[in-house]
Amino acid sequence: MKVYSKKSVQHINASIEECWAFFSNPRNLQKITPQTMGFQITDFDNRNMYAGQIIQYKVSPLFGIKLSWVTEITIVKENEYFIDEQRFGPYAMWHHKHFFEPVENGVKMTDIVHYAIPFGFIGRIANALIVKNKIKEIFEYREQIVNQIFNAK
Template sequence: MKVYKKETVQYINASIDDCWAFFSSPRNLQKITPDTMGFNITDFDGKNMYAGQIIQYKVSPLLGLKLRWTTEITIVKDKEYFIDEQRFGPYALWHHKHFFEPTENGVKMTDVVHYALPLGFIGQIMNALVVKNKLKEIFDYRVKAVNEIFNSK
């Protein structure tokens, strides 16, 4: 199985407290996800992130096809990082680390995603043709949305 890596870094003009409050709330995921994804949380307990939390979604990443996706928040270190991992969904592997580091001017946020696709060679072709570009589009949108929320003040 081929494992891919996507990493992004963004500087946020906010305190670590404000930044953590926003990103540790699953309710805010939709605010930083493109509308074209049809992202909808279908089940979660309404609490801020904690280790063991299960969040279920429906997403439409391609051609309007609705997919169910279940993630678990596996590790949370308050105001430093959290990790979400897919339990059920479109990927053979999805491991997403979110790091938050206070700086002189706010917070440095680093996302590191390791992912793999099912179907062997066909999955590798799908990554080259579609998935890699779709993830870039999603993370580019996220940068723009986070800038509008935090960096336009």
């Protein structure tokens, strides 16, 4: 199984507490996900993020096909980082680390995703042609929205 990675770094003009309050609230996921993904939380316990939390979604990453996706928040260190991992969904593996570091004039947010596509050779072709570009688009969209929310002040 081939594992791919994507890293994204963004400066946010906010305090670490403001940043954490936004990103640790699962309800905000839909705000920072492109509408074209058809992202919809279908089940979670209406609590801010904690280790062991299960969040269920529907997504339509390609051709409008609805897929179920279940992630678990595996590790949380308040105001510093959290990790979400896919338990069921479109990837053979999904491990997403979110880091928040106070810096001059705000917060440096770093995301590191490791993922694998199912279906062996066909999955590698799908990643090269479609998936890696889709993930790149998602992070670019998120950067734009986060800029609108925090950096347009």
